[in-house]
Amino acid sequence: MTDTITTAADPEDDEISLLDLLQTIVDNLRLLVLGPLAAGVLALGISFLVKPTFTAETSFLPPQQQQGMAASMLASLGALGGLAGAATGLKNPADQYVAFLKSNSIKDALIDRFKLLERYDAKLRANARKALEANVKIASGKDGLITVTVDDTDPQIAADMANAHVQELTQLMGRLAVTEAQQRRQFFEKQLQQTKDKLTQAEIQLKETGISGDVLKSNPASAVAAVAALQAQVTVQEVKIGAMRGYLADTAPDFKQALNELANLRAQLAKQSQDTASSPGKGQGSTQGDYVTKYREFKYQETLFELFAKQFEMAKLDESREGATIQVLDKAQAPELKSKPKKALIAILATLATGFALLLFVFIRQALRNANQDKESAQKLSALKASWHKAIGKTR
Numbered sequence: 001m002t003d004t005i006t007t008a009a010d011p012e013d014d015e016i017s018l019l020d021l022l023q024t025i026v027d028n029l030r031l032l033v034l035g036p037l038a039a040g041v042l043a044l045g046i047s048f049l050v051k052p053t054f055t056a057e058t059s060f061l062p063p064q065q066q067q068g069m070a071a072s073m074l075a076s077l078g079a080l081g082g083l084a085g086a087a088t089g090l091k092n093p094a095d096q097y098v099a100f101l102k103s104n105s106i107k108d109a110l111i112d113r114f115k116l117l118e119r120y121d122a123k124l125r126a127n128a129r130k131a132l133e134a135n136v137k138i139a140s141g142k143d144g145l146i147t148v149t150v151d152d153t154d155p156q157i158a159a160d161m162a163n164a165h166v167q168e169l170t171q172l173m174g175r176l177a178v179t180e181a182q183q184r185r186q187f188f189e190k191q192l193q194q195t196k197d198k199l200t201q202a203e204i205q206l207k208e209t210g211i212s213g214d215v216l217k218s219n220p221a222s223a224v225a226a227v228a229a230l231q232a233q234v235t236v237q238e239v240k241i242g243a244m245r246g247y248l249a250d251t252a253p254d255f256k257q258a259l260n261e262l263a264n265l266r267a268q269l270a271k272q273s274q275d276t277a278s279s280p281g282k283g284q285g286s287t288q289g290d291y292v293t294k295y296r297e298f299k300y301q302e303t304l305f306e307l308f309a310k311q312f313e314m315a316k317l318d319e320s321r322e323g324a325t326i327q328v329l330d331k332a333q334a335p336e337l338k339s340k341p342k343k344a345l346i347a348i349l350a351t352l353a354t355g356f357a358l359l360l361f362v363f364i365r366q367a368l369r370n371a372n373q374d375k376e377s378a379q380k381l382s383a384l385k386a387s388w389h390k391a392i393g394k395t396r
Contacts (some may be wrong), residue, residue, distance in 0.1 A: 021363070028362045036355035043350035044343055052338035056158035057149040061327040062097040063173070094140035097169065101138045101148065104129065114161060114170075121308040136161075145329060150247055155334040162332035170326055185315035199301035207295045228299030230269040235304065237262045288381045 025032065082310045100106065107129045111117060122128040164388045241258050249255065268348035371377035 024362060024366045025359075028358075032355065032358055033319065035358045036351045040347045040351035041352035044347040047341045047343040050341050051153050051338035054155040054158050054335045054337075055149055055151050056155065056162045056332040056335055056338040057147060057330070058162045058166060058332035059145050059147045059329045061145055062094055063325065077154050094144055094146055097146060098140050100169055100172055101146070101165055102133075103172075104148045105172060106165065109168045109171075110164055113164060114157065117392060136165075138165075146386070148332075151339065155336070159334045166326055166328060171375055173326075185312065187316050188308055188312035190311050192305070195305045195308055195333055197302060199298070199305050202294065202298040202301045203271065206291075206298045210270055227274060228296050229303055230265060230272055231296070231300045232303040232307065234262065234265045234269055237265055252346040 012023070108125065110132060111125060111128050115163045116122070116132060117125070120128050120131040122131060138146065138150045140146045148162050149160045150162040150165075152161065220369065243263060245255075326350055368381070
């Protein structure tokens with residue numbers, strides 16, 4: 001009977017009493033109150049020794065793309081326009097400008113401009129980039145605005161660096177074809193230059209024949225021009241099909257229709273070329289045939305040149321309307337108030353952290369004292385100490 005009562009009472013002896021916890025807190029109340037307060041005051045004093053940091057911010061609206069004008073132009077061109085604009089179409093164009101602002105090109109320009117290697121005490125440019133990245137925050141919002149915030153110990157430097165991001169971005173955009181209109185203008189400018197060179201060569205070869213247009217008695221120039229126009233249309237359609245292969249399957253209705261149109265154009269070209277080739281009279285067939293071939297090449301290049309010239313001018317017009325200017329909403333000004341360190345927050349956090357640590361220390365110390373009073377617990381602690389010394393290789 002006695003053993004039963006003892007066994008039932010053992011769990012109660014092992015339970016942690018709330019009153020015991022409160023007693024432990026009261027016994028160490030001075031330490032738990034004065035310790036955190038002292039830590040808070042010390043942290044507050046140290047925060048006064050830290051050099052203040054100022055934060056400057058600028059926000060701007062990146063260039064806006066006019067999709068309506070672009071779509072209208074591309075529709076008039078057909079597949080060549082699709083090929084020129086294939087690389088465009090970001091869901092959020094602001095993300096592209098954020099990437100530009102975070103690029104090494106702009107970072108290096110800022111490092112050289114503000115001598116950040118000396119300012120950040122960095123021996124390598126890579127270290128200066130990391131330091132700059134840590135002090136700069138760039139973000140785009142749902143409203144389309146991009147904000148650049150810069151931290152620095154000098155308020156004027158912080159403002160100048162924030163504004164310099166916008167200036168360097170503007171210079172970078174001048175070297176890149178970023179917007180859809182810029183890319184189309186660049187594409188057609190290249191095609192126009194190539195066609196111009198070929199047109200000049202074709203004109204030179206045509207003049208070298210030494211034959212005037214009067215020689216073509218049964219083969220008028222209009223017929224040759226019609227062949228050249230058909231040949232240009234075939235070229236355009238071939239480029240169109242090449243562009244469509246990038247985003248359509250061979251079984252797509254639009255792709256099949258484009259193939260049918262190409263086949264019809266080639267049939268018309270073959271028939272027209274055959275009719276034209278059989279027209280020259282006897283005795284002059286070779287000379288006239290050579291003239292016809294070179295005249296047809298000349299008209300072909302001329303047609304392509306006119307096509308690309310028209311689209312190039314439209315792309316330039318779209319580029320001027322679209323604009324590559326950055327509209328600054330809020331220019332960064334030298335901040336009057338520091339942003340770091342936040343002395344009150346530092347003192348509060350230091351006080352709370354020290355209080356929690358001391359409370360944990362007091363409970364652990366009291367638990368060890370209680371364990372030393374119990375023989376079984378004392379033996380376990382002794383074995384634990386021995387195992388610990390063995391694990392760290394310490395011998396007594």
